[in-house]
Amino acid sequence: MSIDSTTTGGASMKKPRRMKLPAPNAIVGGTLIGILLLAAGTGALWTPYDPLKLSFREKLAAPSALHWLGTDEFGRDVLSRLMAGAATSVWISILTVTLAVVFGTLIGLFSGYMRGWTDRIIMAFNDALLAFPGILLALGLLAVVGANKYGIIVALGIAYTPSVARVVRGTVLSLREREFIAASRVMGNAEAFTMARHILPNCIAPLTVLATSMFGYVLLAESALSFLGLGVPPPAPTWGNMLAGSRPYIGQAVWLGIFPGLAISLTLLGINLLGDAVRDRLDPRMRGSR
Amino acid sequence: MNTTAPLLDVAGLTLKIGGSGRTVVNDVSFQVFPGEIVGIVGESGSGKTLAARAVMGFIPPAVRLEGGRIRFDGQDVMTMSPKDLRAMRGSKVGMVFQEPMTSLNPSMLIGRQLDEGLALHRKLDAPARRALILDMLRSVGLRDPEGALTAYPHQFSGGMRQRIMLASVMLLKPGLLLADEPTTALDAVVQRDVMELMVELTKANHTAVLLISHDLGMVARYCSRIVVMSQGDVVEQGKAEDILARPQHPYTRKLLSAMPHRSPARPLPEARTPIVAVRDLVVEYPGRQGFFRKSEAKRALHGISIDVQPGEVVAVVGGSGSGKTTLGQSIAGLVRPTGGEIRFNGKPIEKSDAAYWDYRLNCQMVFQDPYSSLDPRMTIRQLVAEPLRLVPDMSPADRKARVAEVLTEVGLGNGFAERYPHELSGGQRQRIAIARAIVRRPSFVIADEPVSALDVTVRAQVLELFDELQKKHGFSCLFISHDLGVVEQVADRVIVMQDGRIVEEGPRDDIFDNPTHPYTQKLLAAVPGLEATSEGGVRLFWRRAENDQEIVG
Numbered sequence: 001m002s003i004d005s006t007t008t009g010g011a012s013m014k015k016p017r018r019m020k021l022p023a024p025n026a027i028v029g030g031t032l033i034g035i036l037l038l039a040a041g042t043g044a045l046w047t048p049y050d051p052l053k054l055s056f057r058e059k060l061a062a063p064s065a066l067h068w069l070g071t072d073e074f075g076r077d078v079l080s081r082l083m084a085g086a087a088t089s090v091w092i093s094i095l096t097v098t099l100a101v102v103f104g105t106l107i108g109l110f111s112g113y114m115r116g117w118t119d120r121i122i123m124a125f126n127d128a129l130l131a132f133p134g135i136l137l138a139l140g141l142l143a144v145v146g147a148n149k150y151g152i153i154v155a156l157g158i159a160y161t162p163s164v165a166r167v168v169r170g171t172v173l174s175l176r177e178r179e180f181i182a183a184s185r186v187m188g189n190a191e192a193f194t195m196a197r198h199i200l201p202n203c204i205a206p207l208t209v210l211a212t213s214m215f216g217y218v219l220l221a222e223s224a225l226s227f228l229g230l231g232v233p234p235p236a237p238t239w240g241n242m243l244a245g246s247r248p249y250i251g252q253a254v255w256l257g258i259f260p261g262l263a264i265s266l267t268l269l270g271i272n273l274l275g276d277a278v279r280d281r282l283d284p285r286m287r288g289s290r
Numbered sequence: 291m292n293t294t295a296p297l298l299d300v301a302g303l304t305l306k307i308g309g310s311g312r313t314v315v316n317d318v319s320f321q322v323f324p325g326e327i328v329g330i331v332g333e334s335g336s337g338k339t340l341a342a343r344a345v346m347g348f349i350p351p352a353v354r355l356e357g358g359r360i361r362f363d364g365q366d367v368m369t370m371s372p373k374d375l376r377a378m379r380g381s382k383v384g385m386v387f388q389e390p391m392t393s394l395n396p397s398m399l400i401g402r403q404l405d406e407g408l409a410l411h412r413k414l415d416a417p418a419r420r421a422l423i424l425d426m427l428r429s430v431g432l433r434d435p436e437g438a439l440t441a442y443p444h445q446f447s448g449g450m451r452q453r454i455m456l457a458s459v460m461l462l463k464p465g466l467l468l469a470d471e472p473t474t475a476l477d478a479v480v481q482r483d484v485m486e487l488m489v490e491l492t493k494a495n496h497t498a499v500l501l502i503s504h505d506l507g508m509v510a511r512y513c514s515r516i517v518v519m520s521q522g523d524v525v526e527q528g529k530a531e532d533i534l535a536r537p538q539h540p541y542t543r544k545l546l547s548a549m550p551h552r553s554p555a556r557p558l559p560e561a562r563t564p565i566v567a568v569r570d571l572v573v574e575y576p577g578r579q580g581f582f583r584k585s586e587a588k589r590a591l592h593g594i595s596i597d598v599q600p601g602e603v604v605a606v607v608g609g610s611g612s613g614k615t616t617l618g619q620s621i622a623g624l625v626r627p628t629g630g631e632i633r634f635n636g637k638p639i640e641k642s643d644a645a646y647w648d649y650r651l652n653c654q655m656v657f658q659d660p661y662s663s664l665d666p667r668m669t670i671r672q673l674v675a676e677p678l679r680l681v682p683d684m685s686p687a688d689r690k691a692r693v694a695e696v697l698t699e700v701g702l703g704n705g706f707a708e709r710y711p712h713e714l715s716g717g718q719r720q721r722i723a724i725a726r727a728i729v730r731r732p733s734f735v736i737a738d739e740p741v742s743a744l745d746v747t748v749r750a751q752v753l754e755l756f757d758e759l760q761k762k763h764g765f766s767c768l769f770i771s772h773d774l775g776v777v778e779q780v781a782d783r784v785i786v787m788q789d790g791r792i793v794e795e796g797p798r799d800d801i802f803d804n805p806t807h808p809y810t811q812k813l814l815a816a817v818p819g820l821e822a823t824s825e826g827g828v829r830l831f832w833r834r835a836e837n838d839q840e841i842v843g
Contacts, residue, residue: 178662178663179657179658179659179662179663180662180663180664180665182619182622182624182655182657182663183655183657183663183664183723183726184665184676185623185624186622186623186624186653186654186655187654187676187677187680188647188650188651188677188680189676189679189680197676198665201665201667202665202666202667283667284666284667284669284710284712285666285710285712
């Protein structure tokens with residue numbers, strides 16, 4: 001009988017790391033995002049038709065062999081516009097999320113680690129921003145920075161920063177009570193090193209979840225802004241303004257709304273699945289447990 | 291006593307994990323007679339908790355009943371209808387859980403929680419129930435039972451909550467009380483108070499107790515019979531005195547030898563410059579600061595002065611709230627002292643950079659909780675190598691060699707280097723924590739309750755390792771613990787703290803054999819003394835504090 005578990009228990013457990021199939025969520029999410037990136041990449045260089053070319057003879061044509069996803073009220077090819085819009089919409093979302101995550105993380109880390117009055121002042125300001133609906137805040141900012149692609153990125157990025165800062169700060173507050181942070185300080189590590197080496201990596205899980213869901217909000221916010229006429233100015237296509245433009249024709253030409261909507265939903269699904277897979281992959285505790 | 295029918299009769303109980311088919315409880319049989327206290331002793335994974343929960347009909351969904359019979363008061367628990375089972379739980383069988391912090395509903399008034407079971411199982415009107423509850427709260431030693439009724443659980447300390455839990459169970463005067471590690475989360479003195487109370491109450495109500503614990507000393511003290519379990523099997527059962535004095539099974543012997551014992555006192559080198567000298571240390575925690583008001587600061591240490599000589603192991607003991615952890619943390623530099631001075635190797639640590647770095651590199655700490663003291667995202671190699679980053683003039687090859695050397699020293703070997711903390715057991719993690727603390731070859735190590743989160747036999751191994759390393763490298767140590775048994779084994783000198791003050795200090799043998807301060811006596815009364823017998827067993831003796839009525843002989 002071996003009770004001496006602390007010394008012998010694990011030594012024999014060590015097995016060579018096998019290559020495993022990725023998790024199902026990684027496969028589905030990866031496929032969806034792969035298709036999206038392919039469409040966006042192709043759309044930037046080549047589309048079946050010119051997405052801006054008007055053709056009044058073919059307006060509001062149902063999906064057919066010629067126009068796979070039909071045409072809109074100006075006779076523009078929906079598939080071409082979707083592909084061209086993918087590049088714009090995805091680019092805007094990626095940049096916006098990156099902006100919000102980078103600034104939000106910096107603010108959250110700093111605030112959570114300093115605590116005391118620094119934290120209180122930063123968080124009071126943060127909460128004031130959070131109290132505004134993101135879209136309203138973005139509207140105000142857009143009025144300042146100007147309504148174009150980069151204006152949207154800056155405005156939405158700033159609007160979504162406070163929620164990232166909140167989440168990161170909460171995580172930091174709970175992490176810094178853990179003994180391994182104390183251990184790092186006893187070792188003599190500088191505060192900045194402790195933050196970078198021990199606190200930041202442990203914030204990744206909540207950040208991934210937040211960033212993926214934020215990606216969806218940004219796609220929708222971009223469409224809402226476009227809908228209000230403050231987004232990417234027409235005639236340039238984005239998924240948002242395509243969706244917005246479909247509204248008057250919902251009775252006669254369902255495909256105008258369905259396809260951009262479907263594109264947005266599938267992208268969100270893909271990003272969420274992939275985000276979960278990435279989070280699990282980055283967490284050593286989840287590895288090998290499958 | 292065995293002439294009556296058993297109250298609880300478990301025969302051939304076998305439980306398996308559903309999926310893997312692993313046997314977690316294997317052919318377990320034991321009996322509990324009315325009014326008797328029976329102890330089940332074993333370490334984590336021994337199946338003791340599962341076996342006890344099966345008695346209540348609480349088996350986790352993943353566990354399958356493979357065979358056996360449980361009869362309570364003549365009725366078969368296995369075939370009972372859910373309705374009868376519910377009637378049995380609470381009213382005939384009560385249960386006290388380990389964690390007083392979580393076993394009471396935090397958002398419910400104490401009075402309502404106590405009333406819940408009573409209203410369910412007894413046909414009494416509200417005033418009668420209230421009278422019963424007040425009576426019970428008084429008998430578990432609550433000072434203000436009326437006030438307690440309208441208080442929330444967080445307003446009470448752990449020990450008080452466990453008393454309230456006990457009150458809520460004993461209100462229904464059950465025939466059997468299942469107590470699953472009822473005092474493990476409490477410190478030694480409170481632990482003893484709660485146990486004595488439990489024994490007194492159950493005796494008064496003629497309630498039998500099935501006490502589940504890893505603590506052989508405690509079980510031996512209160513139980514008439516002991517069941518020893520290991521990895522799902524009952525390895526030995528019998529009268530408490532017999533098990534202790536003449537253990538038959540090797541596992542029982544192992545458990546007994548794992549109980550801390552006094553090592554011979556060793557001569558210490560002449561007093562030189564103390565490696566750590568603390569003078570009049572005062573630590574205050576600021577009160578809660580609101581925007582408009584500032585409540586009073588709480589003083590955790592009231593002017594503490596201690597010296598630790600090179601090569602010496604000094605133990606700091608005291609109950610929770612005694613300030614022992616704060617003392618360790620301020621010496622480690624984690625808490626900024628409000629007043630006083632800490633000298634390391636004769637030099638004040640705050641004065642110069644050189645002195646500070648000498649102190650920082652040479653003063654390390656082992657924490658209590660091996661689950662929270664290791665960064666979950668780092669491999670063992672990264673964890674152990676991290677302190678070396680700050681050592682000047684060390685090549686990467688040297689670092690690698692040092693990590694391998696230290697991992698071997700703590701008994702794990704280099705094979706563990708690429709694993710993550712979650713892949714290791716609690717004992718292995720604590721070995722890693724020790725490795726990380728000694729990898730820089732520090733001259734002073736602070737160990738804050740380093741073994742209190744570990745199982746008994748693992749605890750004994752880790753303590754032995756710590757002792758061995760201390761002798762090999764000769765580092766001085768401040769060993770903080772609430773467990774006097776552990777202290778008796780490792781310390782050269784003992785400092786007893788209470789409420790932020792030192793109440794007694796002296797060489798270990800003096801403190802243990804002739805304690806002068808009443809608090810020290812009280813602490814000592816809570817742990818058993820050990821004497822080896824010729825048959826490979828032990829005899830326990832209990833020190834008595836003055837002014838202390840013993841309830842159990």
